[in-house]
Amino acid sequence: MSLDLAVYRELVLALLPELVLTAWAMVLLLLVAWRHRTAGDLRLTAWLTLAALASTAVAVWWLWWNRAYAQGLPGMLAVDDFRWVSDWLFLGAAGLTVLVSVSYLEREALLAPEYYLLLVFATLGMMLMAGGADLMVIFLGLELMSVAVYVLAGFDRKSPRSAEAALKYFLLGAFASGFLLYGIALIYGATGTTNLRLIGIQVTLTQGPSVMLLAGLALLLIGFAFKVAAVPFHMWVPDVYDGAPTPVTAFMATGVKAAAFAALFRVLTESFATAAAWRDIVWWLAVITMVGGNLFALVQRSLKRMLAYSSVAHAGYLLVAVASGTAAGRSAFIVYLVAYTLMSLGAFALLAAKGRRGESDVLIDDLAGLATQRPWLAFALATCMLSLLGFPGTAGFIGKWYILVAATGAGDPALAAILVLASVVSAGYYLPVIMAMYMKPEPTAAAHAEIRLGRLGDAAVAAVVAALLLFGVWPNRLLDLARTAGDSVRPAATTQPPSPPPPAPPASPGS
């Protein structure tokens, strides 16, 4: 299905998923204006949110199924597989977060259904970031997402730590947005456009990019590095992740990071594929993020802080995929993010169930003896940890493997070697979790009796574990999807004009 974005009706079609989600957001907004007092209201909103996310996913599926692609003049929206698959990823992360949040919000007495509404708006922002073919759309998406997440981080109003997290996140996030916007301005100054494709053509045509363009690119990279929490722009991560309510932390670590990466991939590929300047920067950023994130995580005793720093390390692995600058790198990003979203949401969900009052006081050693008392929970957490470690048989391994393939395929085995060495360090903090659960005796007979995930939470965790193991052994379908998605984003110069028809049909769509 070809869509000419200059035609109003076809633009609406191209925006269908976002429009569906926006419509739902309006409905939810009206609903919570009336019903926002009881736990029942909360649950109703949660179910409606799930319905909203599911129907949006169907809208995305419809466009994917019809192999929509854009035709005509470069518009403000990208219409390609990369966008659809990223959208599914965000919707899935949001959906899992909702499932985990239901019993959490009730337990912590955060009886405000606006929580779900903010999740929906954040998801909408993410979808715009992945779908924007124009720096302005990407920036708008980023702000929409960020503002919603600032509020979510401080959602536990009675907790000073939560408030601190929100304030820190807001201040540093605003700062990062400033960098990003200034970068966009400079790029506009250098090229006269904010459209990714047109920038790409300009960059290709001019021999040697101007200083202004390079400065803009650098500021852009800094802005994104803040959002994905790359070292040395990660300073906000531990306190914000630690202070925010745990399901929100999970959402930030997965969805927010995924969205920033998706936009980064698109910008670097479509606009700056021919500008070599960013490669060295991203290369070094990847190295220090992997090394730094892992070393910081190694010394943490609190499970939540450990997971926070480990998410920094994972941003480093993803930056390796960015640094490769190839289609394989973009596909690896998709596969890795699917795995990472699943495993870190699973880990955070179990942490949320274990803890009280913000969970920052749950030490790794507090899990001692979990395996004897709650064997299934221990098994689930152990699977997540092994997957985070990148152990064969889990999705985390397939993701890491794909990144390694991308790095070595791009002729950079040194970066791959650094990645695996950093992974060895990560064994030093993931394994103690397993060790505590399986190899240390429980302190008291009732030490883990109070852990409750709730029925929805149980379902979410079970789905996560099943998916991790399934993709670990049989990733073929996921790989196909990721490959077409990775191929669909191309450097501007190679696809002008016109847009080519989409690649071969997916093997068996819809399953």
Add this chain to the structure above:
Amino acid sequence: MYGRWVLTALLVWPLLATLLVLLAPATRAKYVALGASLLEFALSVPLWWTFAPEGGMQFVADYAWIAPWGIHYTVGVDGISLFMVLLTTFLMPLSVLGSWSYITRREPGFYALLLVLTTGMIGVFVALDLFFFYVMWEVMLIPMYFIIGVWGGENRLYAAIKFFIYTFFGSLLMLVAILVLYFHVGQATGTFSFAYLHLLADLHDLGNLAPWLFGAFFLAFAIKVPMFPFHTWLPDAHVEAPTAGSVILAGILLKMGTYGFLRFALPFFPAVALSETVQAAIVALSLIGIIYGGLVAMVQPDFKKLIAYSSVAHLGFVMLGIWALTLQSVQGALLVMINHGISTGALFFLVGMIYERRHSRLIDAYGGIARVVPLFAAILTIVSLSSIGLPGTNGFVGEFLVLLGAFRTYPVAAVIATTGVIVAAAYLLWALQRVLFNPLDKHENEKLTDLTARELAVLVPLLACIIWIGVYPKPFLRRMEPAARQLIEQVRSK
């Protein structure tokens, strides 16, 4: 027909049995595990007869697994891996039986992990696809990690994580090397595949990549062997592991390292492996392993640690035999691999049995117990003599062949290695004397009971193998000869 499914069955059956063990009542878990591992052994026995020595890779099964990356499930055995597979299936029922009364808590978990471990180990030995090989290489880490960490001795947490991180470290660099090989061969031939034979056939002029790749493979395998100076995880892991864990660790896991050298590191990078520096370094490290391992074993107060260090020495012989690259020495190395599995396995079983009675592994805690437990003493003596390499036992044949073969390539090294045999005699005989023969001066030892029928059932098959290989090694040598010859030609021709 048998040839097509047997290896797959050997890989899948333990996993199915794992479910059975977990579903069975906790008190019945060990019976299920014993039955399952016996069946596994029975399945594997016909390999011995149906294997055709001159037939190259056999029992091959090949299915696409992750097709877009050229990853296949490819398995097969030749004269090198055949014995490793059989050794694995042979030791597993004995390990289950040997844990019968040793493991008293969380039994289903323990036996389930033993079975998963079986799959992992067999997978390593039969894999003919490097991706599959890598997956299996890692998969076997987790069960062993849990076996040491949950059922081990006092210092088990430290030993478990050390074991895990050492192995993980080596294998991950190997993973990157595998990928570089994959792209290198893929770009040269246009076929991107992880198939072992494909990579082997088309691996030409790696240029200055070769030393790096060899280094990555070397590190992975040398840690596993373990070669001096990468051996420090071994004493910890051995001492802390429960009996079955030690037996499997020594009997099979260490062989993965030497197997890796035979299967991958040597044939892939002959030029690097046979360059003078590398040769000198590996021979020197092997000799250090032989002598140093023996000397350190001599001063161990802990019997289990003594055996652990003796493993370092034995594996030194294997490495020397492999790198000497003569027909005798390679065959000898393969035989030492088998013998070490049998003799050291038996030694660990014996130490475990006496530990169950007395709850001490210290040599000083015993003395003169030959009078109290004559059967135990007799078997311990025979097994120790086989480990020393007394003619008439399996140990002699293997080490003699290694020395004989190595003498042609590295005469000086062979002479030095021979002194290692003397050191082995010294530490084991001295230990025997202190445990079995000195005066019976500790009254706790006066009431020790002799071996039970179950314990004999564990030891007698091992004794039978010790004598069989010692007296009539020909069936073994005949089956490994063509594969060893082919390996040598392949390496020498490049």
